[in-house]
Amino acid sequence: MTFRLLFLLLAMPVFSQVNYPKDYFKSPLDIPLSLSGSFGELRSNHFHTGLDFKTQQKEGLNVYASADGYVSRIKISTFGYGKAIYITHPNGFTTVYGHLKKASPTIEAFIRDNHYKEETYEIEMFLKPEELLIKQGEIIAFSGNSGGSGGPHLHFEIRETESEKPVNPLLFGFDALIKDTKKPVVTTLMAYPVGENSTVNQSLQPITLNISLQADGSYVSEKVLVNGKVGFGISAYDTFDFNYNKNGLFKVQSYLNGNPHFGYEFNTFAFDESRYINALLDFYRFKKMGVRIQRLFMVNPYPLSLIKTNEKFGVIEVKPNLTNNYRIEVSDFNNNKVVVNVPIQYSPIAPTIASNVKKTDYFLKANNDNIYKKDNMSVFVPAGTFYDDFYLNFDVQNETLTFHDDSVPVHKNFTVTIENSSFSPEEKEKMFIASVSGKSLSFNFTKIKDSVFTSYTKNLGQFALAKDTTPPKISQVNIPEGKWLSKQNNLKLTISDNLSGIKSYNGYLNGKWILFEYDYKTKTLTHEFDERFINEGRNDLKVVVSDNVGNSTIFETHFFRSQKQ
Known part of the structure; x- marks a missing residue:
């Protein structure tokens, strides 16, 4: 952890300077490109790893290989990318084509043979370089809506072959195929008191700041009066010409008194760090209000390589008689930019809005192992399961375990254990630890040994033993x-x-x-x-x-x- 955070600090003002080939990859579609999803876009539990190309609201469009190479992987899944083809190219990159309807006849025959060989619909195949050679412009598939797609489109990725890191396709010249002269749109600016005794505009709670448009196209927020420490968050989206979709941002950078303070740029990242999106977001507001506020500070630092910050991790300590000029720049790939200026001033005035933090008997420290037990039920929480410390709601009543609620983000699995010796072996075969929401029950994979039921989950909320004897x-x-x-x-x-x-x-x-x-x-x-x-x-x-x-x-x-x- 220390090494990773040191890297974040040392890399502060410098983003990726890799020179990617601009004319190597061609468009995978033969229609004008229009985006329904951008690289790095904020999705549920992950950043979007490619570009989503619209397919005119229909399936069956030709999908072409973007460059010479060979089919290195084929994955057919009920969820995720659905039907996906991976092509590895001799220049060190791999392209990915997802949510397909079906492959071209040659590839489809290869897939079908493997379905019948394995006798299953969901398959994953890793191919040798000589098995399925592909030429640039060759039809490899037809667009579809398979897997976790919300409508017909083509998901397109470019990855580093060796590291498997996804890279923004716009870096490879695809920006020239998608016209963009529009500035991003800022919708919300938030101020967060950092620390139990800090106040912002006489509030111990996070507050929404009013912003006003200036003649030069920039925004100025209302004055922010701070006693203690403060961090900021922003909600914004990007649009493209001839396209009304609200897409994700490419770059956000904040400055304090002219110096880079906290920022990120969506060039590339690793799959195994994508879940840190939940630490970047104001997760509480996302779950409760559906708005994605991107927090431009860290309370408990986390190792997301996208972020470049300084030793303050985006937190501003406001002191008397010191001027603080804070600026946020929100940019798209073509450097269409929106600037938000935030005047900050020290104020010793006592708060009039109390904190909304509900204190309980359990205070969970995110960097420690934690175990909670009551009656025949327990929860073990490994260090690093959560991003921040918080007061936890834990209880057992009427054979139901309550372990907080889904307003807090979870990074990795914790363990729920229930002991109950009152069931026969036949009954236990049909039982599992269920997540309980009102009268609804949902399945968690459960291991059963003797009288102990164990589930590893990222789902917060209520848990109870359930029995399923009804067939599909x-x-x-x-x-x-x-x-x-x-x-x-x-x-x-x-x-x-x-x-x-x-x-x-x-x-x-x-x-x-x-x-x-x-x-x-x-x-x-x-x-x-x-x-x-x-x-x-x-x-x-x-x-x-x-x-x-x-x-x-x-x-x-x-x-x-x-x-x-």
């Missing part, structure tokens, strides 16, 4: 029993589970395993007909779906189909 549901969509389906191209069913969730699904046609693709957004299983598995005339279908505690449902039917057209 399967409903046919276009498979009426005993009917001729010669004019159909596929078989479709919907599947669902009301508690522990779907774990596996397998289909069998005439006794042979067949590929069903699962779309969790619509809860739909789809099998595209393959003449290798179809009988002329009668065909028998069997589908088996299991949940996370082993309850299974079997759906069986038959239909008729003729291959003679």
